[in-house]
Amino acid sequence: MELSYLWSIFFIITIDIILGGDNAIVIALACRKLPSKKRNFAIILGTIIAISLRIILTLGAIFVLKVPFLHLIGGILLLYISYNLLIQENDHLSSIKENYSVFQAIRTIVFADLVMGIDNVLAIAGASNGHPSLVIFGLCISIPIIIWGSKVVLFFLERFPILVFIGAGVLAITAGNMLIEEPFIASLIGNDNYLNILIPTSCVLLITTVGGFFNFLKLKKREM
Template sequence: MDGYLNGESLAALLTLTSLEMVLGIDNVIFIAILCGKLPEAQRDKARTLGLLLAVVSRILLVLAIGWVMTLTKELFVMLGHGVTGKDLILIFGGLFLLFKGTREIHHKMQDARSPDNKPTKISSLQAVLIQILMIDVVFSLDSVITAVGMTEGLKHPIPIMVTAIILSVIGMLAFSKAIVLFIERNPTIKILALSFLMLIGTLLVAEGFHQKIPKGYVYFAMCFSFIVEMLQLWTLKPPKPPKVETQY
């Protein structure tokens, strides 16, 4: 236990927890968009179950770390590049995000043009959870492999990774409802979030084909776009009516 609670391990735990929360933002956005297509009574349940599925998938991948690391071994060569199991998962996961983002934007435009402006709903909670689980595996694989690299050389890497995953999901649970409500109340933010998912999908496909795009540039572009959109919402906000002083 002393080896687990030393300064190096605590620093790794803090860093890894922060990283897991940052990487989990993509997951929360995806869950928020899918939950928005459910009846309101089921949204909180789907959001909580979606994040719990993320915890389970990450912990299972950590415990099966030997199998995960075999995914980095070359399976075959295509176009002069070695293709690994991780590459295939990233490519198909990225294509799924591109498909999902494009489809949701198309549905959003159809809903806006419909006479009654009634949004399209997914009636099945199971269908939403299956889609969340699929993308949880993609995001979990990337974050677990990153975590393995960060904890390499530590005496107790697996307890540190599991603890960081649990702490990060507790943090995401605390803020996820606010994110879901914010996206639902602002349609332009929802379109921006879908665009972010498509950008992340492109990044995953490129990474699967060994085309390294610095993630810092991508996250900077996303933050810049979000700030511009927030300024736009602020400028369009109706001014408060002036206070009328009553004279007696």
């Protein structure tokens, strides 16, 4: 086996570990209200479906690494996902049907992975040096990394519910970074470090403030 091939494998595994954290967070947030048996099913099935779709996207990205406004669209969609996950925090478990919850969790996992996986897709496509076998290997390796990471995050979310806001904030930061990585926006910002910090920070403040406000309204409405 060529040394360059081995280095590509090393780089792909490293990319999976570094970029898999956000995916683990969104899986944990999406599944936090499911019963244990349903939760494991949703995590495993949702992750496998998401990774399968990501393999297809990455194989395509080998040939088309630059899609106009890809990061911009992904960042906006991810902001919506982080907001949607946050405002579910005060919902009563008894008001959610299990079958619907499992479907909702799987749909959120798959949708979020497609949005958040843009950087992962492009990075692995680049690290694979045009070898489809490396793409499939790297993305399959990411399955246990993401599943294990999501269970660790779930462990803490169950004990410290306030971490939901932190998780939503992490997703919002990711969305903000995707926005400033959009070539058109990056060309406008240039090397302005102030804007490079301000945009992700503004995304966090926007999502947590709006999400917290709507949760407060929902709580007051239930008390009436």
